[in-house]
Amino acid sequence: MTTPGQHDRTDDPAVPTRLVDGHLCTNRAGIAHLAGWTPGNSVNVRARTDPDFPTHLRKIGRDYWYPMDRVDTYLAALAERAAAKKPPAVKPGDPDDDLHGDEAADALHIAAATLRSYVRYSIPYWTGEREGRPLLPPPDIEEERENKFGPYTHRAWYRRTLAAHQAQRPGPGTGAGRPREQ
DSSP: OOOTTGGGOTTOTTSOEEEETTEEEEOHHHHHHHHTOOSSHHHHHHHHHOTTSOOOSEEETTEEEEEHHHHHHHHHHHHHHHHHHSOOOOOOSOTTOEEOHHHHHHHTTSOHHHHHHHHHHHHHHHTTSSOSOOSSOOOSEEEEEEETTEEEEEEEEEHHHHHHHHHHOOOTTOSOSOOOOO
């Protein structure tokens, strides 16, 4: 997504611009490019359903033209929404603390059962069976142990490892859908 105010360079051919009633404007394809979306029906749906989508200044031919100051305001609103969806930072503490089980879950602001699910879904990424970003980073400490129920794998993460991983998580609602062709 483009930072508000970055549209001042009008030499980007992916952002059509036009002077309409004395205002520098762009169309929906330009808004899609600035927001980092694929142009097409998605931006048309957002134009109808998103209450923050800018109001157009004028329709010329088949295109609606939006003043860049309104587009900037909309891009800022999108950035705020994205920031609000980011997961919370790991709870503060000694970066060298090794956290496992309930301690790791608490530091991540999730339930212990959720942590167990995250581990289960992350193992194929850690072992290289799957590519992409795991829900959890590989553990810093992983060893086979035994208790009264039998053998198990003990996994623990340093707080700094969890904090670095959590800071890079995109938040809910991302990554789904059909992959874009490169």
